[in-house]
Amino acid sequence: MSELMTPALAGAAAGLGVAMPMGAMSVLLLQEAMRHRRTAVAAAMGIAVVDLGYAALATAVGPWVASHVSPVEAWVRLASAVILLAIAAHGLAGARPEAAAPPVPAPDPAAASGTTTDLRPAKAFARYVALTAINPTTALYFAALTTAQGASLGTGPAGAAFLVGVGAASLLWQQSLVALGSLAGARISATARVWTFRLGYGLVAAYAVKIALPLP
DSSP states (O other): OHHHHHHHHHHHHHHHHHHSSOOHHHHHHHHHHHHOHHHHHHHHHHHHHHHHHHHHHHHHHHHHHHHHTGGGHHHHHHHHHHHHHHHHHHHHHTOSGGGSOOOOOOOOHHHHTTSSOOOOHHHHHHHHHHHHHTOHHHHHHHHHHHHHTTTTTOSHHHHHHHHHHHHHHHHHHHHHHHHHHHHHOSOOOHHHHHHHHHHHHHHHHHHHHHHHOSOO
16 A cells, blocks of 8 residues: 555645646636535536546556657656646746736625526536636646656556546545635635645646656
């Protein structure tokens, strides 16, 4: 079990790295939670499923790619690290109060009274799967990460542990946003949004440094 702890923790850090930056999907999820907690729970599961799906695809392909470029493995790791650092730098550049997502508006009284039609859980799940899947950054993030770690994820148990960590961390974060949205009922401060950007993309940057070392 101990040998599976490392890939599981790596997967958890990867899942948080892609889930924590509070962008448009997080704001939509908070708004959904303020209107109807049940549909928001389903929406959060949809986001986590896409994160897990992209991670599974990248984990399946990454080791194969890494095994076919073993003579230049160190350079592949370095290229992957550069991609991850670029993603982190782009995200951190937007981590300013004036550049953060707009405050989440208070729930519409008409929606709260039931005069408008909320998404049913199944429809909310499908909608958020579609919205999350069209974000190419998530796919690129996991592709760079798993290709760089190809050797360590080459065995079935290690890859499975990595995916469990990704899925659990992403789902936990999304459901935490649902709980926050349903309890807060008003707005999330600009400072809180900025710090989710910094923490999330900080994890991405730290991961990039880790996989780049030792340098070619």
